[in-house]
Amino acid sequence: MMAKNSKNLFSEENLNVEPIQRAKTIPSRWYFEPDLFEFEQHYLFQNHWxxxxxxxxxxxxxxxxxxxxxxxxxxxxxxxxxxxxxxxxxxxxxxxxxxxxxxxxxxxxxxxxxxxxxxxxxxxxxxxxxxxxxxxxxxxxxxxxxxxxWQGLIFARISKTTPELSSLLSGIEKRISPINLGDLQFHSEHVYDVECNWKVYVDNFLEGYHIPIVHPELANLLDYREYVTETQTWHSLQHSPFKAQESMYSQNGGEAYYYFIFPNMMLNILPGRLQVNTVVPVSPTKCKVIFSYFYDDVEAKQKSGLIDDDIAYSHDIQLEDVEICEAVQCGLQSRAYDQGRFSVKREQGVYHFQSLLKNEFRKAIQKS
Missing domain, CATH: 2.102.10.10 (Rieske [2Fe-2S] iron-sulphur domain)
Incomplete structure (x- = not known):
């Protein structure tokens, strides 16, 4: 249960879901309040796959x-x-x-x-x-x-009150076909400790708005003008074609698919490669992000150096994300900030995630 002095975190105004054109971002206290962190552990993460x-x-x-x-x-x-x-x-x-x-x-x-x-x-x-x-x-x-x-990926849940896994992942298998993630081979796992609330990291993943500023190399790889965000009931998809220039990714054709599955999982799917990110809450202002890498021909790609290049490239992008997320955490805890607004064109994914959070919190309060 929430402490009595934190009940105003869940005011009707804070839980109300407005259309994105008028909506505010979630309150800054949701990113560092200890009572809310405990509430999430009990009512959110125990209740989802x-x-x-x-x-x-x-x-x-x-x-x-x-x-x-x-x-x-x-x-x-x-x-x-x-x-x-x-x-x-x-x-x-x-x-x-x-x-x-x-x-x-x-x-x-x-x-x-x-x-x-x-x-x-x-x-x-x-x-x-x-x-x-x-x-x-x-x-x-x-x-x-x-x-x-599902597609070789093992999911677990400890509460049967959660949505069915099929509803969380509905439509993904058809969309990525003929790719079958179950055919990929595990290569390695890398863990990053990040000095920010887990939701800061998720917010950051869910929009390409920051790519031109924070990730100039990635901006050269993806066609930002064609960067699109789509939302479903429990997941969202960001996708973009590669630019015509040769790269270790674009040479095989296809697109980059960046899936987010509520509440804290990402599937980054590129030709011949899957990267699974799991964002694990550690404290109100800390999280760890687990990167798991999978490839369609580990031995050949290891010999060619492609895997080393891919992981090194991803590591550089991750360091850029860590730096900005930690800076944002400081800004959220400052006296200068409480709630912001959304770019209708670029932040549909963040709005979708925060709306799901509000709905889940409302349901939990009604049951508690």
Missing amino acids: QYVCHENQISEVGDSYTTNIARNPVIILRTADHEVKAFFNVCKHRGGPLAVKKGTKTVLQCQYHGWTYLDDGSLRGIPDWNLVELFDKKDFGLEPVEIKV
């Missing part, structure tokens, strides 16, 4: 991947039947973390006191437990987490 990893990152029996969803630790596992399953990464003894037990492929073992679980979540073994009374192993199995796989 979160991207975890790609199937080929856990391709072999016993492979696992761990993450956190709104501070809830989760482990994804490839079982003996080659299925993908997920559990809260929490031992039912005293809350310790789990990992695949050494010498096995599918037995999970608590890294605190050694309790072991089978890959169906059932409790298998307990050291030094023979004197305990009124205890049934069936009551102490791992808590499952719901997962779904």
Whole structure:
């Protein structure tokens, strides 16, 4: 629940969704208020699907991947039947973390006191437990987490009150066809720590308005005049053709597709390459951004140097984004700013995201 002294964060004026031509941006306090940050963890991130990893990152029996969803630790596992399953990464003894037990492929073992679980979540073994009374192993199995796989990407949710994954991703598969993201191979993961609220980073991603000023190199790559933003119920798409000049991207033809899936995931799709960005809230004024890279022919592109060039180019763009986002965070916390306005032509994506936030906050308040 929100603290009483912060209830004015959710005034009717702040939650009202006006047409973009008249709308104001969300209040500056939403970018640094501790009570709102806690509210988001409980009512937003626990109530929406979160991207975890790609199937080929856990391709072999016993492979696992761990993450956190709104501070809830989760482990994804490839079982003996080659299925993908997920559990809260929490031992039912005293809350310790789990990992695949050494010498096995599918037995999970608590890294605190050694309790072991089978890959169906059932409790298998307990050291030094023979004197305990009124205890049934069936009551102490791992808590499952719901997962779904789309185009090779694994999503998890810990609350069934969320929209269905199909509604979040509706239309994307058809739009990017014949590209199949499930055919791409995982290459690497890079993490950036950013001194800004997670929404600052999302706002920045959702508009090309800043490209000519902040990213001059990117402006030379994309045809900014043809840069378009489209919005759907739970996601938005920014896309642009490449300029005619030769580049490591334009040589294969096609377009750049920049998808945002509410509340905090991006799919950057270019010919032969996928970059997944996940924006993870850390504190009211800090976030981390996880970049995961996938390619259609890792070995050949690694030998040619294309992957190194791509990651280096993306890294330079990211450093520019980090610098401006951190500067914006300072501006949002200053006495000089509270709410701004939107460019109807260039900031449809930001308006769409902030409108979804308002609607989700309103629903959460009504339920709380």
